[in-house]
Amino acid sequence: xxxxxxxxxxxxxxxxxxxxxxxxxxxxxxxxxxxxxxxxxxxxxxxxxxxxxxxxxxxxxxxxxxxxxxxxxxxxxxxxxxxxxxxxxxxxxxxxxxxxxxxxxxxxxxxxxxxxxxxxxxxxxxxxxxxxxxxxxxxxxxxxxxxxxxxxxxxxxxxxxxxxxxxxxxxxxxxxxxxxxxxxxxxxxxxxxxxxxxxxxxxxxxxxxxxxxxxxxxxxxxxxxxxxxxxxxxxxxxxxxxxxxxxxxxxxxxxxxxxxxxxxxxxxxxxxxxxxxxxxxxxxxxxxxxxxxxxxxxxxxxxxxxxxxxxxxxxxxxxxxxxxxxxxxxxxxxxxxxxxxxxxxxxxxxxxxxxxxxxxxxxxxxxxxxxxxxxxxxxxxxxxxxxxxxxxxxxxxxxxxxxxxxxxxxxxxxxxxxxxxxxxxxxxxxxxxxxxxxxxxxxxxxxxxxxxxxxxxxxxxxxxxxxxxxxxxxxxxxxxxxxxxxxxxxxxxxxxxx
Numbered sequence: 001x002x003x004x005x006x007x008x009x010x011x012x013x014x015x016x017x018x019x020x021x022x023x024x025x026x027x028x029x030x031x032x033x034x035x036x037x038x039x040x041x042x043x044x045x046x047x048x049x050x051x052x053x054x055x056x057x058x059x060x061x062x063x064x065x066x067x068x069x070x071x072x073x074x075x076x077x078x079x080x081x082x083x084x085x086x087x088x089x090x091x092x093x094x095x096x097x098x099x100x101x102x103x104x105x106x107x108x109x110x111x112x113x114x115x116x117x118x119x120x121x122x123x124x125x126x127x128x129x130x131x132x133x134x135x136x137x138x139x140x141x142x143x144x145x146x147x148x149x150x151x152x153x154x155x156x157x158x159x160x161x162x163x164x165x166x167x168x169x170x171x172x173x174x175x176x177x178x179x180x181x182x183x184x185x186x187x188x189x190x191x192x193x194x195x196x197x198x199x200x201x202x203x204x205x206x207x208x209x210x211x212x213x214x215x216x217x218x219x220x221x222x223x224x225x226x227x228x229x230x231x232x233x234x235x236x237x238x239x240x241x242x243x244x245x246x247x248x249x250x251x252x253x254x255x256x257x258x259x260x261x262x263x264x265x266x267x268x269x270x271x272x273x274x275x276x277x278x279x280x281x282x283x284x285x286x287x288x289x290x291x292x293x294x295x296x297x298x299x300x301x302x303x304x305x306x307x308x309x310x311x312x313x314x315x316x317x318x319x320x321x322x323x324x325x326x327x328x329x330x331x332x333x334x335x336x337x338x339x340x341x342x343x344x345x346x347x348x349x350x351x352x353x354x355x356x357x358x359x360x361x362x363x364x365x366x367x368x369x370x371x372x373x374x375x376x377x378x379x380x381x382x383x384x385x386x387x388x389x390x391x392x393x394x395x396x397x398x399x400x401x402x403x404x405x406x407x408x409x410x411x412x413x414x415x416x417x418x419x420x421x422x423x424x425x426x427x428x429x430x431x432x433x434x435x436x437x438x439x440x441x442x443x444x445x446x447x448x449x450x451x452x453x454x455x456x457x458x459x460x461x462x463x464x465x466x467x468x469x470x471x472x473x474x475x476x477x478x479x480x481x482x483x484x485x486x487x488x489x490x491x492x493x494x495x496x497x498x
Contacts, residue, residue: 193280200276204269243329247322254314261307268300 012020230244275293 189281193277196280197277200273204273237326243325247318247325251318254318258311261311265304265307268304272297272300 275296278293
């Protein structure tokens with residue numbers, strides 16, 4: 001028993017004490033939370049009871065106040081009803097008196113209306129009788145004038161019919177004579193026209209045949225040249241065949257236009273023949289008309305020549321355009337090839353540069369502007385530039401390149417900063433090399449060191465530094481005295497710089 005008591009009273013370790021202390025704290029926290037929950041629940045219940053009581057009391061107060069207001073309102077309404085009944089009776093008496101006066105006025109107005117109606121009907125009867133008498137007189141005058149006019153019309157009609165018959169007989173005789181003269185002249189003119197028409201037809205056929213042979217030779221020559229050029233062109237440039245097909249379509253369109261012009265020319269020639277026939281028919285009647293038609297013929301011929309010259313010029317222009325198109329297509333293909341090569345080179349460089357991008361550049365590739373709004377306004381005031389419409393349009397076209405120029409400017413600035421830093425480092429490296437060389441020259445002995453001036457090298461209490469000349473020798477000689485140099489030990493400089 002004693003041993004068990006001693007074992008029970010053995011002191012606890014620090015970990016066990018810490019666990020007991022934590023358990024006590026947790027138990028105290030749970031007790032405090034329970035007390036808070038109970039207190040909050042009690043306050044909520046009390047608040048709900050107070051709200052119910054306040055609502056009940058408010059309803060009681062409202063019901064009592066409504067009864068008081070109803071009593072007061074009923075008294076006020078009784079007084080208003082008495083006042084309104086008195087005013088209504090007074091208004092009714094006023095309306096009755098007004099109705100009586102209006103009935104008297106109405107009876108008087110009816111009597112006046114009946115008297116005015118009787119007088120008006122009497123006046124209308126008098127006016128109707130007067131109008132009937134007037135109409136009767138006008139009708140008699142109209143009948144008399146109508147009889148006179150019918151008599152005059154009949155006499156004039158007879159005279160006009162007689163004169164018309166005489167003129168018709170005269171015109172029939174004249175027409176017969178003119179018709180006989182016209183038949184004779186027509187026969188003579190037909191004979192002359194037939195002979196002239198045969199001559200002109202033969203001449204036109206010969207000219208047409210000659211021109212057709214000449215044009216066919218020219219066209220065959222041109223076609224042969226064109227086929228040779230086409231063969232050379234297709235052999236030289238197979239890739240531009242599509243462009244040639246488009247130009248060929250244009251050439252077909254121009255040939256159709258030429259055919260249309262030829263049809264117009266043929267129509268004009270037909271018009272010329274018709275005009276010539278008309279000239280032969282009316283040759284005896286008017287020389288002026290013949291001259292006018294000849295002028296028309298000359299104009300048509302000049303137009304024909306102009307059209308032929310225009311056709312030749314159009315062909316020459318089309319050939320020149322074809323040559324220009326081929327040259328320009330070659331130039332554009334070369335320029336596009338250069339642009340493609342340049343783009344591929346840029347893409348390759350971009351892929352190479354992407355490997356060397358930092359994490360910050362990968363996350364934020366486009367930096368924001370460092371300048372504030374006030375700094376930008378000051379910069380615009382210092383560098384005022386008037387934006388024209390052309391400049392605004394150009395800027396709008398290159399808005400999509402803004403991010404590219406941001407990255408380009410950023411890389412350019414980094415390049416300049418690195419070049420500046422490199423120059424600084426090279427300068428520092430050069431200085432350090434000079435210091436190290438001076439230090440090594442000072443601590444080492446070699447032929448190169450001995451050949452140079454060294455303040456640390458002393459033999460027989462004499463250094464190899466050049467001594468300054470005396471004043472007498474300096475004055476006697478023409479050469480200026482040698483310059484003296486302050487020489488500092490390299491170890492001293494290294495100790496103070498590093």
